[in-house]
Amino acid sequence: MTGITLVGCGFVADLYMKSLATFPDINVLGAYDRDPERRAAFCSHWDIPPLESIDALFAIQPKDGVILNLTNPDAHHEINMACLNAGFHVWSEKPLAVTMEQAQECYDLAKAKGLQLASAPCSVLGQAAQTMAQAVRDKTMGDAQLIYAELDDGYIPQAPLEGWISESGQPWPFVDEFRVGCTLEHAGYYLSWLIGMFGTVRSVTAASATVIPDKKGVTGCAPDFSTATLFFETGPVVRLTCSIAAPHDHQIRVIGDKGVLKLHKAWDNAAPVKFHPRRRIRRRLVDFPIGKKVKFKGAAHPKVERWGAAAMNFALGPAEMLQAIAKGEASRLSGEYALHLNEVTLAIQNAGDDTGAQVMTTGCAPMKAMDWSE
Numbered sequence: 401m402t403g404i405t406l407v408g409c410g411f412v413a414d415l416y417m418k419s420l421a422t423f424p425d426i427n428v429l430g431a432y433d434r435d436p437e438r439r440a441a442f443c444s445h446w447d448i449p450p451l452e453s454i455d456a457l458f459a460i461q462p463k464d465g466v467i468l469n470l471t472n473p474d475a476h477h478e479i480n481m482a483c484l485n486a487g488f489h490v491w492s493e494k495p496l497a498v499t500m501e502q503a504q505e506c507y508d509l510a511k512a513k514g515l516q517l518a519s520a521p522c523s524v525l526g527q528a529a530q531t532m533a534q535a536v537r538d539k540t541m542g543d544a545q546l547i548y549a550e551l552d553d554g555y556i557p558q559a560p561l562e563g564w565i566s567e568s569g570q571p572w573p574f575v576d577e578f579r580v581g582c583t584l585e586h587a588g589y590y591l592s593w594l595i596g597m598f599g600t601v602r603s604v605t606a607a608s609a610t611v612i613p614d615k616k617g618v619t620g621c622a623p624d625f626s627t628a629t630l631f632f633e634t635g636p637v638v639r640l641t642c643s644i645a646a647p648h649d650h651q652i653r654v655i656g657d658k659g660v661l662k663l664h665k666a667w668d669n670a671a672p673v674k675f676h677p678r679r680r681i682r683r684r685l686v687d688f689p690i691g692k693k694v695k696f697k698g699a700a701h702p703k704v705e706r707w708g709a710a711a712m713n714f715a716l717g718p719a720e721m722l723q724a725i726a727k728g729e730a731s732r733l734s735g736e737y738a739l740h741l742n743e744v745t746l747a748i749q750n751a752g753d754d755t756g757a758q759v760m761t762t763g764c765a766p767m768k769a770m771d772w773s774e
């Protein structure tokens with residue numbers, strides 16, 4: 401495989417480097433960050449050439465390689481556009497862009513120039529997601545009728561965030577994370593699987609809110625909770641929840657007429673997918689509590705050890721993209737897929753508390769506590 405370069409040497413860049421090491425054929429040619437100290441610390445830790453500017457990066461980037469845009473979400477549009485304008489294929493961290501106008505602009509430019517543009521996350525290419533997709537195709541649980549997917553991370557603002565430091569010494573950027581919001585940051589982890597399995601989302605009915613008013617004094621925070629009902633063109637209905645307030649819960653359940661498919665760890669490429677058949681036992685109806693592990697029929701991919709909250713190989717997407725470029729094919733994580741994922745994510749994030757809501761005309765006061773001694 402040919403070479404890649406990195407723009408952005410922050411927290412996630414370290415996770416990419418650990419992941420890229422599992423693909424020895426991919427050459428990491430260098431990295432650029434606008435912060436010279438970060439650039440120096442990162443490049444010296446990983447022993448790769450530091451690149452002093454984006455133009456210096458363009459000068460060494462091969463045309464059949466991929467530039468990884470690992471900058472903060474607010475910079476994604478600017479960097480994606482600059483790389484595409486310079487004639488390079490781009491892998492963008494999520495979201496593709498923070499507005500649909502910007503995302504569409506990136507998509508249109510890539511299309512006009514015949515370049516590939518893909519966006520994270522790439523866990524959809526990993527074993528757990530592919531096992532679930534295989535079971536859905538095989539109708540292990542019957543037809544997929546209803547899906548519950550949770551991306552609740554626990555009460556994050558009270559976690560010891562200042563101590564979350566990446567391997568090359570970069571702090572977890574909690575100010576940026578709170579401002580971007582957990583929906584833009586995380587909804588994609590299951591949306592990418594769902595869109596991969598079922599295709600187009602026809603409509604979204606969603607709400608988002610801020611339930612934790614003070615997050616370490618950070619101003620301008622995005623919603624920290626969202627819930628959405630997604631109606632897929634091909635039939636299934638999905639309930640998706642994201643928050644940094646509710647107790648940690650990353651499970652997904654695919655409900656069909658024969659039982660339930662379950663997976664508990666969205667961020668683990670090796671998480672088991674289990675089938676819980678539904679049975680009638682005398683007058684009771686039971687989804688078996690102990691599930692049967694679904695066996696993956698495909699070939700294994702390189703795994704990375706758990707680091708922090710995740711055991712995901714971040715290089716699966718760029719590796720698949722390089723393969724597609726070499727074959728002259730579109731990547732599975734195509735521009736259309738990235739654009740649709742971005743649109744659905746923004747629809748949920750920006751829903752607020754009254755967009756499309758049915759505002760109630762009746763009301764009542766909270767109930768007085770019950771006292772049976774009265």
Ligand SMILES: NC(=O)c1ccc[n+]([C@@H]2O[C@H](COP(=O)([O-])OP(=O)(O)OC[C@H]3O[C@@H](n4cnc5c(N)ncnc54)[C@H](O)[C@@H]3O)[C@@H](O)[C@H]2O)c1
Nearest residue numbers: 408409410411412433434435470471472473475493494573
């Ligand atoms: N932190 C995580 O655990 C994590 C996990 C998965 C994905 N991501 C995604 O990765 C991306 C980066 O997140 P992060 O946590 O690494 O952030 P970070 O703040 O730690 O690092 C971002 C880096 O990009 C650099 N940068 C910003 N704008 C730039 C520009 N215009 N030109 C050059 N460099 C620029 C910054 O100087 C910084 O070093 C985000 O899109 C985020 O959603 C983060």
